[in-house]
Amino acid sequence: MPEIKLQHILTLTQLLVLGARHNFVETSTTHLGKAIGRSQQAVSKHLMHLENLGYIERVRRGQKFRIKVTEPGYVEMERLFLRLRSAMESAPPDTIEFEGKVVSGLGEGAYYMSLIGYRKQFKAKLGYEPFPGTLNVKLTDRVFMDARREIGKYPAVFIDGFSDNKRTYGWAKCYPASINNSDRVEAAMIVLERTHHDDSMMEIIARFSIKDTIGVRNGDKIKVKVFIR
Numbered sequence: 001m002p003e004i005k006l007q008h009i010l011t012l013t014q015l016l017v018l019g020a021r022h023n024f025v026e027t028s029t030t031h032l033g034k035a036i037g038r039s040q041q042a043v044s045k046h047l048m049h050l051e052n053l054g055y056i057e058r059v060r061r062g063q064k065f066r067i068k069v070t071e072p073g074y075v076e077m078e079r080l081f082l083r084l085r086s087a088m089e090s091a092p093p094d095t096i097e098f099e100g101k102v103v104s105g106l107g108e109g110a111y112y113m114s115l116i117g118y119r120k121q122f123k124a125k126l127g128y129e130p131f132p133g134t135l136n137v138k139l140t141d142r143v144f145m146d147a148r149r150e151i152g153k154y155p156a157v158f159i160d161g162f163s164d165n166k167r168t169y170g171w172a173k174c175y176p177a178s179i180n181n182s183d184r185v186e187a188a189m190i191v192l193e194r195t196h197h198d199d200s201m202m203e204i205i206a207r208f209s210i211k212d213t214i215g216v217r218n219g220d221k222i223k224v225k226v227f228i229r
Helices: 006-017 029-036 040-053 071-089 108-113 116-126 142-153 210-214
Strands: 025-027 056-061 064-069 095-103 135-138 157-159 172-179 182-192 201-206 221-227
Touching (some): 006 029, 006 064, 029 040, 116 157, 142 182, 172 201, 201 210
Antiparallel strands (some): 056 064, 135 201, 157 172, 172 221
16 A cells, blocks of 8 residues: 655645544635645645545535545554654653764853752762863754753753852753763763753763863764663
């Protein structure tokens, strides 16, 4: 059986919404076009192709048609639905991998890592007090930036925000990470509630200086594997 083309899915979906699964429904290419955001001419081509595939039956009534989705058409849509549901309900991956370039930071990392309100929590929840500073990794590929933006929805080691009577500091989320697949440094990607960085920047903390431990410097390209399960 031929597979349905992407541009025809909206047309078949709208027909099913109109009740064409079990009955012939009366509609027009103009009406369908408005419903799915396509031109009348485009919908006309969709219907012709779907009819040739045997996915719909239609009978003309003046300027309108009476259309019904056939059993093969419904089966094809059902197959697509099941594949989409399986994809949407699939378990998240164990890791997410990033690639970027080591760059200089703004000096924020050293300051925040020195605050007692954070240090105590890092010690209790991560098992160590991080080196006073972060490794800043600039992401240049849109795929990695999108993953960086979405990572906050996964479970993390949560570091509570606090106040020191002078100002309030935001929360942080920590995700265990490895750099260049090395096990020589215990690291974590940190996502801050408040930061001057956008989604193109990753900040990595570790017990010791990552640059010194694995021998990287500004301008080097590195790989970061973040563990989310």
